Amino acid sequence: MNRICQLFGIEYPIVQGGMIWCSGWELAAAVSNAGGLGLIGAGSMYPEVLREHIQKTKLATSQPFGVNLPLLYPQIDDHIQIIIEEKVPIVFTSAGNPNKFTAKLKSNGIVVAHVVANTKFALKCVEAGVDAIVAEGFEAGGHNGFEETTTMSLIPLIRKTVDIPLIAAGGIGCGKSMLAAMALGADGVQIGSRFVASVESSAHPDFKQKIVEAKEGETELILKNIVPVRLLKNDFYKEMKKLENERAGISQLVAHLGKGRAKKGMFEGDMQAGELEIGQVSANIDQILPVSEIISGMLAEYRSQRALLPKL
Amino acid sequence: MNRICQLFGIEYPIVQGGMIWCSGWELAAAVSNAGGLGLIGAGSMYPEVLREHIQKTKLATSQPFGVNLPLLYPQIDDHIQIIIEEKVPIVFTSAGNPNKFTAKLKSNGIVVAHVVANTKFALKCVEAGVDAIVAEGFEAGGHNGFEETTTMSLIPLIRKTVDIPLIAAGGIGCGKSMLAAMALGADGVQIGSRFVASVESSAHPDFKQKIVEAKEGETELILKNIVPVRLLKNDFYKEMKKLENERAGISQLVAHLGKGRAKKGMFEGDMQAGELEIGQVSANIDQILPVSEIISGMLAEYRSQRALLPKL
Numbered sequence: 001m002n003r004i005c006q007l008f009g010i011e012y013p014i015v016q017g018g019m020i021w022c023s024g025w026e027l028a029a030a031v032s033n034a035g036g037l038g039l040i041g042a043g044s045m046y047p048e049v050l051r052e053h054i055q056k057t058k059l060a061t062s063q064p065f066g067v068n069l070p071l072l073y074p075q076i077d078d079h080i081q082i083i084i085e086e087k088v089p090i091v092f093t094s095a096g097n098p099n100k101f102t103a104k105l106k107s108n109g110i111v112v113a114h115v116v117a118n119t120k121f122a123l124k125c126v127e128a129g130v131d132a133i134v135a136e137g138f139e140a141g142g143h144n145g146f147e148e149t150t151t152m153s154l155i156p157l158i159r160k161t162v163d164i165p166l167i168a169a170g171g172i173g174c175g176k177s178m179l180a181a182m183a184l185g186a187d188g189v190q191i192g193s194r195f196v197a198s199v200e201s202s203a204h205p206d207f208k209q210k211i212v213e214a215k216e217g218e219t220e221l222i223l224k225n226i227v228p229v230r231l232l233k234n235d236f237y238k239e240m241k242k243l244e245n246e247r248a249g250i251s252q253l254v255a256h257l258g259k260g261r262a263k264k265g266m267f268e269g270d271m272q273a274g275e276l277e278i279g280q281v282s283a284n285i286d287q288i289l290p291v292s293e294i295i296s297g298m299l300a301e302y303r304s305q306r307a308l309l310p311k312l
Numbered sequence: 313m314n315r316i317c318q319l320f321g322i323e324y325p326i327v328q329g330g331m332i333w334c335s336g337w338e339l340a341a342a343v344s345n346a347g348g349l350g351l352i353g354a355g356s357m358y359p360e361v362l363r364e365h366i367q368k369t370k371l372a373t374s375q376p377f378g379v380n381l382p383l384l385y386p387q388i389d390d391h392i393q394i395i396i397e398e399k400v401p402i403v404f405t406s407a408g409n410p411n412k413f414t415a416k417l418k419s420n421g422i423v424v425a426h427v428v429a430n431t432k433f434a435l436k437c438v439e440a441g442v443d444a445i446v447a448e449g450f451e452a453g454g455h456n457g458f459e460e461t462t463t464m465s466l467i468p469l470i471r472k473t474v475d476i477p478l479i480a481a482g483g484i485g486c487g488k489s490m491l492a493a494m495a496l497g498a499d500g501v502q503i504g505s506r507f508v509a510s511v512e513s514s515a516h517p518d519f520k521q522k523i524v525e526a527k528e529g530e531t532e533l534i535l536k537n538i539v540p541v542r543l544l545k546n547d548f549y550k551e552m553k554k555l556e557n558e559r560a561g562i563s564q565l566v567a568h569l570g571k572g573r574a575k576k577g578m579f580e581g582d583m584q585a586g587e588l589e590i591g592q593v594s595a596n597i598d599q600i601l602p603v604s605e606i607i608s609g610m611l612a613e614y615r616s617q618r619a620l621l622p623k624l
Contacts, residue, residue, distance in 0.1 A: 002622050002624075012624060013622075013624075118528050118529065119528060120528075137462065137464065138450070138451075138462060139450075139461075139462040139464055139465045146529070147528050147529030148529070148532065148533075148592075149451075149528055149529065149592055149595075150449065150450060150451040150462040150463065150464065150482075150483055150592060151462065151464045152449065152451055152462065152463045152464050152482065152483030152484070152489055152492060153451050153483045153591075153592040153593055153595065153596065154528075155488075156486055156488045156489055156596055157528065157595055157596050159488070160596070170462075170464065171462055171464030171465045172464070174468055176467075176468045176471070176495055176496050176497050177464055177468055177495075177496060179495035179496075179621065180464060180492035180493070180495040180496045181492070182495075182621055182622065183488055183489075183491035183492040183494075183495045183617055183618075183621065184488050184489060184491075184492045185488050185617070216430050216431060216432075216459050216461055216466075216469065217430065217458070217459030217460075217461065220460065221460075245559070247557065247559070279465075280460075280461055280462060280465040281465055283461075283465065283469055284465065284468055284469050284472070299624055302624055303623070303624065305495060305497070306495075306621055306623070309491065309494055309495065309618055309621075310314050310325075310494065311615070311618070312314075312324060312325075312611055312614060312615065
């Protein structure tokens with residue numbers, strides 16, 4: 001049996017990425033109900049909001065689900081406490097050191113995965129005792145690694161370095177790319193952008209439509225001196241890019257970045273002044289679909305493409 | 313039968329990228345003799361040097377081979393003339409408009425492939441009547457596209473857009489990544505960096521050794537305002553990066569780039585003052601090997617990995 005399915009108790013090795021402002025209880029439950037692993041994206045939630053989403057997810061699905069928790073969150077201890085109290089079975093941590101909370105979560109019976117972008121952190125994950133690694137390539141939306149290593153280059157390297165279950169992320173939005181990720185040596189895939197453009201995601205309808213319309217070259221990884229992030233090219237992107245090109249200092253960039261830009265864009269639908277985090281795979285997304293259709297379509301393409309692979 | 317094998321009359325759908333200073337007659341012949349398609353990289357050759365390499369390749373292999381021809385070369389008409397005179401069966405063109413020479417080459421019985429980095433140029437290739445497309449992702453070494461689209465994101469998009477035989481390039485250096493490329497919808501693969509670190513490549517031994525030692529994050533795509541190129545991070549890279557960061561004008565960058573830097577680095581072995589073009593996959597190359605072993609190892613890994621792909 002597939003190691004990712006076994007570890008999480010799911011039917012298909014498809015994990016939905018925990019994305020700020022886009023992945024609330026409705027998306028997480030829909031993915032879990034369709035046989036994948038749904039994750040509540042805690043990055044945009046105050047502790048009590050997270051509790052509400054966990055409780056709603058439990059009511060909406062009897063299948064395993066999890067929470068994605070960026071470790072740089074200021075109220076991180078409260079989040080951890082709520083996750084433990086609510087008996088969330090699975091936690092994906094990111095944006096921090098896996099050593100920090102893995103032991104605590106695991107001692108509470110929680111399965112822990114951690115997101116990395118290089119082999120150095122993959123090895124740290126193994127040391128910290130995490131149960132699975134998500135390795136995310138340069139093409140992924142949102143925050144990303146400094147080395148710019150793509151999924152194609154990253155996954156075989158991580159596979160060669162560590163033995164624990166490995167989930168590939170970045171550039172995966174169809175059955176072909178899912179099959180490619182498994183070919184590279186992953187045990188499963190994490191999918192973000194494709195699920196943002198689903199019926200059940202909490203992204204603003206205008207953002208979903210923008211993803212459907214996005215073409216090649218319309219996202220870029222910027223802010224490499226603060227924290228690299230892949231954005232859709234709108235007015236906000238242009239302003240940040242201009243400051244970056246003018247060699248603005250970090251404090252100036254942070255000040256302009258301001259607060260609430262991601263919410264303004266992805267959740268409230270301001271397509272020009274808001275921050276729109278999405279992956280390169282947006283160029284290959286043509287329709288807003290229900291989660292169940294996304295997953296069944298992906299599996300159908302995976303199977304037909306697998307049958308076509310030449311023997312050589 | 314595989315479309316790429318059929319088109320070129322080869323045994324395995326593996327094309328060796330035509331790389332300046334690294335792919336002379338010895339490498340091309342070795343790849344063709346091992347069942348792939350060897351290409352002489354004309355980008356670093358004066359017309360008469362190219363003629364010599366073509367003649368030597370013919371003596372060294374009875375299998376099909378080709379020439380890779382960057383269309384921006386100043387003496388391009390002389391190169392084309394020699395290719396026709398010498399009855400080279402296959403030409404890969406790059407760095408230019410496929411409309412320019414495709415008809416002339418094809419009217420002389422030559423099979424033509426063209427290298428692209430986006431769907432716009434893929435469509436231009438179809439219009440121009442080329443026989444196959446090479447689609448190259450952001451992770452590839454040397455010159456690259458402006459959109460930074462990775463192989464994982466690019467190949468399914470090109471596959472959806474055009475029907476002609478498709479060769480994936482960028483990030484492919486082992487059997488796993490070759491299988492992934494086929495999963496993404498490619499009919500074959502083009503491999504550059506892995507063959508630079510072969511016994512038969514004309515790269516300087518110190519450059520080959522440098523590739524074996526290269527780790528993750530040690531290449532970067534720079535010079536985005538002139539012509540994007542992925543380089544290994546040495547002193548030359550640092551100087552160019554510094555100028556770029558200081559927003560140097562194009563003329564200043566071109567002046568500093570100077571002439572002969574690629575030759576100095578890759579062919580003459582100046583590891584600091586020379587320009588070293590190589591892909592991200594260098595981080596996954598651990599040994600200088602004969603071409604025949606590279607290809608047989610890749611095929612063995614392809615086959616074993618293919619057998620492991622879950623059915624789902």
